[in-house]
Amino acid sequence: MQKNILLTKALEASATAVAAVDRLSLSPRQKLVGAVAGVFLTAVVGAIATVDGSAGAVNAHAVVEKIRIDPVTLGDAGDSTFWYEERFGRGDTFGSLLARLQVSNIDASRVVGDAAASRLLRKLRPGTSVRAEVSRVGELQQLEFITADDRLGRIARADGRISTSERILQMTREVVARSTVVRSRALADVQNAGVPASVALQFSQAFGSAIDVGAGLVRGDRIAGLYEVFYHEGQLVRAGRLLAAEVTHGGQTHRALWFDGGSTRGYFNPQGESTQVGFRRVPLDFAKVNSGFGSRLDASGQQWVTHKGIDFGAPIGTPVRATGDGVVDYAGWQSGYGNVVVLRHSGDYTTLYAHLSQFSPGTRTGLRIGQGDTIGFVGQTGWATGPHLHYELRHHGVYMNPMSASLPSGANLPARQQAQLQAQAKALFAQLEASLQSTAVALVD
Numbered sequence: 161m162q163k164n165i166l167l168t169k170a171l172e173a174s175a176t177a178v179a180a181v182d183r184l185s186l187s188p189r190q191k192l193v194g195a196v197a198g199v200f201l202t203a204v205v206g207a208i209a210t211v212d213g214s215a216g217a218v219n220a221h222a223v224v225e226k227i228r229i230d231p232v233t234l235g236d237a238g239d240s241t242f243w244y245e246e247r248f249g250r251g252d253t254f255g256s257l258l259a260r261l262q263v264s265n266i267d268a269s270r271v272v273g274d275a276a277a278s279r280l281l282r283k284l285r286p287g288t289s290v291r292a293e294v295s296r297v298g299e300l301q302q303l304e305f306i307t308a309d310d311r312l313g314r315i316a317r318a319d320g321r322i323s324t325s326e327r328i329l330q331m332t333r334e335v336v337a338r339s340t341v342v343r344s345r346a347l348a349d350v351q352n353a354g355v356p357a358s359v360a361l362q363f364s365q366a367f368g369s370a371i372d373v374g375a376g377l378v379r380g381d382r383i384a385g386l387y388e389v390f391y392h393e394g395q396l397v398r399a400g401r402l403l404a405a406e407v408t409h410g411g412q413t414h415r416a417l418w419f420d421g422g423s424t425r426g427y428f429n430p431q432g433e434s435t436q437v438g439f440r441r442v443p444l445d446f447a448k449v450n451s452g453f454g455s456r457l458d459a460s461g462q463q464w465v466t467h468k469g470i471d472f473g474a475p476i477g478t479p480v481r482a483t484g485d486g487v488v489d490y491a492g493w494q495s496g497y498g499n500v501v502v503l504r505h506s507g508d509y510t511t512l513y514a515h516l517s518q519f520s521p522g523t524r525t526g527l528r529i530g531q532g533d534t535i536g537f538v539g540q541t542g543w544a545t546g547p548h549l550h551y552e553l554r555h556h557g558v559y560m561n562p563m564s565a566s567l568p569s570g571a572n573l574p575a576r577q578q579a580q581l582q583a584q585a586k587a588l589f590a591q592l593e594a595s596l597q598s599t600a601v602a603l604v605d
């Protein structure tokens with residue numbers, strides 16, 4: 161019975177922990193409120209529940225950890241402080257976060273107005289939990305969170321002044337195996353099975369050129385993976401990389417593993433062939449760069465504006481080629497861009513090709529495009545001062561410089577690294593098989 165309770169708690173904790181955010185909380189509790197007097201709290205986190213296939217017995221393996229909150233000397237009752245915990249949301253400002261943490265307006269503006277403190281707060285990623293110790297009247301005593309670069313950031317009041325510090329976190333790494341049978345949409349099903357969103361996206365990256373994990377899997381297909389998670393003092397901090405992935409589609413099993421061979425890194429099948437989508441830097445066979453990525457003066461020469469793409473100069477009618485395998489997301493007219501094609505690629509990349517004189521026959525939404533296929537022709541439609549191709553690349557919605565961004569190469573592994581890759585593949589897939597045979601209860605249909 162004890163075990164069952166532990167298991168339930170463990171699964172709740174782990175479900176909270178793997179909610180669709182990359183960066184996870186300091187504590188599974190949403191809100192931690194308590195007078196501070198050297199309290200010990202017990203947290204059940206990062207549980208792995210397993211079923212023994214033969215006997216059907218349930219074993220719960222939970223990490224139970226006592227978390228010590230540092231004692232604070234209490235004066236009279238009026239001096240008592242409280243701890244609050246809140247998640248920094250996507251639409252949040254630092255001000256709205258501090259207000260939810262019960263920090264007074266005066267203290268909030270002091271923190272936001274402090275150069276070092278606001279620099280530290282800028283390392284706060286949406287989804288991160290922030291803990292604050294606040295007095296009854298809203299005076300901030302201290303505030304802690306895990307920064308985007310895996311440090312423990314702290315803002316504290318010391319002698320009436322604000323001090324900030326950062327400390328490197330000692331993190332432990334664990335490898336987790338998960339598997340699920342596809343019901344409708346593979347990436348959503350994977351997340352429902354407890355895989356963090358950041359890892360789910362890596363499945364489509366891993367199988368880029370072989371399988372469209374996002375849309376190409378059907379009911380009854382199987383998807384499994386082995387990925388890293390990082391803990392700090394027993395608390396899940398974030399998920400890491402998908403190390404090995406297996407997809408069974410139409411009775412065929414496809415495998416991909418992450419391999420870092422220095423200059424060549426990415427996802428490969430166990431034979432050393434790249435499974436990732438590759439990108440060309442330039443969508444034209446011959447071109448010169450007219451205008452680069454980043455800041456430039458606008459047409460009037462009065463004002464710096466951000467250029468989110470690259471302009472390639474080429475004569476009207478020059479074929480424009482897809483820089484990677486993908487699907488047409490949009491082909492049509494948009495003011496400014498003129499005739500424009502947007503391609504969606506696996507790994508959450510998109511590319512955009514603007515000012516086209518015309519489209520290639522058949523280029524319309526949903527059409528599957530191979531790398532190097534002609535999608536249209538250089539023109540000067542829309543707001544273009546002369547014939548050129550305006551090209552944009554985005555990853556997870558963020559504009560990248562196509563000329564310098566590190567892009568999945570799609571290149572196969574050099575022969576000298578084959579043995580190393582094969583040894584790694586053997587070990588990883590053996591580990592995946594073993595973990596899935598003692599399969600996690602909550603994760604399998």
Ligand SMILES: [Zn+2]
Binds near residue numbers: 467549
């Ligand atoms: Zn441009």
